[in-house]
Amino acid sequence: GNSVTQMEGPVTLSEEAFLTINCTYTATGYPSLFWYVQYPGEGLQLLLKATKADDKGSNKGFEATYRKETTSFHLEKGSVQVSDSAVYFCALSGDRGSTLGRLYFGRGTQLTVWP
Amino acid sequence: NAGVTQTPKFQVLKTGQSMTLQCAQDMNHNSMYWYRQDPGMGLRLIYYSASEGTTDKGEVPNGYNVSRLNKREFSLRLESAAPSQTSVYFCASSGDRGFIYEQYFGPGTRLTVT
Numbered sequence: 001g002n003s004v005t006q007m008e009g010p011v012t013l014s015e016e017a018f019l020t021i022n023c024t025y026t027a028t029g030y031p032s033l034f035w036y037v038q039y040p041g042e043g044l045q046l047l048l049k050a051t052k053a054d055d056k057g058s059n060k061g062f063e064a065t066y067r068k069e070t071t072s073f074h075l076e077k078g079s080v081q082v083s084d085s086a087v088y089f090c091a092l093s094g095d096r097g098s099t100l101g102r103l104y105f106g107r108g109t110q111l112t113v114w115p
Numbered sequence: 116n117a118g119v120t121q122t123p124k125f126q127v128l129k130t131g132q133s134m135t136l137q138c139a140q141d142m143n144h145n146s147m148y149w150y151r152q153d154p155g156m157g158l159r160l161i162y163y164s165a166s167e168g169t170t171d172k173g174e175v176p177n178g179y180n181v182s183r184l185n186k187r188e189f190s191l192r193l194e195s196a197a198p199s200q201t202s203v204y205f206c207a208s209s210g211d212r213g214f215i216y217e218q219y220f221g222p223g224t225r226l227t228v229t
Contacts, residue, residue: 013227030135034157034217042222042223043119043205043220043221043222043223044158044205044207044218044220046217046218046219049217089157089158093225102148102173103148103160103218104158105157105159106157107155107156107157110178
């Protein structure tokens with residue numbers, strides 16, 4: 001079946017540090033992969049996505065590359081800011097022909113950035 | 116363009132009481148979803164609706180019912196609330212962009228059952 005495993009948090013960094021949040025997945029076929037971000041007291045927002053192997057999603061300085069050979073989609077940012085403090089969720093969608101639109105989420109990783 | 120809206124934002128229930136969580140989207144999306152979020156558990160799918168007139172169970176449907184009232188609205192009902200249903204509930208919707216299903220989330224309903 002489909003599942004997502006994220007590194008456990010919390011992750012605490014100083015401003016301008018390099019960020020990596022690991023995400024690996026198990027899926028049948030050709031899923032799309034997503035990173036969502038949840039700021040305190042809010043719903044989830046799409047941060048970036050990749051739809052096929054070797055695609056790189058990027059947004060707001062964050063990047064993640066769809067690696068089919070290692071079944072991974074690690075989130076990276078070269079220099080984090082205090083405003084990046086949030087919970088980050090890795091997710092995958094079902095394959096074509098599967099239950100359309102359903103997402104499978106990891107457990108989330110809490111990131112705190114100190115000035 | 117409000118996106119996905121949810122009411123109420125907060126609710127406290129006593130065990131055994133019933134309530135309905137409301138969700139509406141104005142993006143003309145076909146698919147809608149209800150999730151619950153618990154600490155350390157990520158988001159778990161309760162029910163979803165792939166199109167108007169259809170609903171299906173997700174991972175944790177027990178104790179809940181849903182209604183897809185029309186294309187815009189998808190409600191979640193707790194018939195007899197239990198403390199285990201204390202959680203944050205999120206509604207989401209997604210449209211068709213080929214096979215790329217990006218979901219758009221509402222702000223959530225924080226429910227406490229005492």
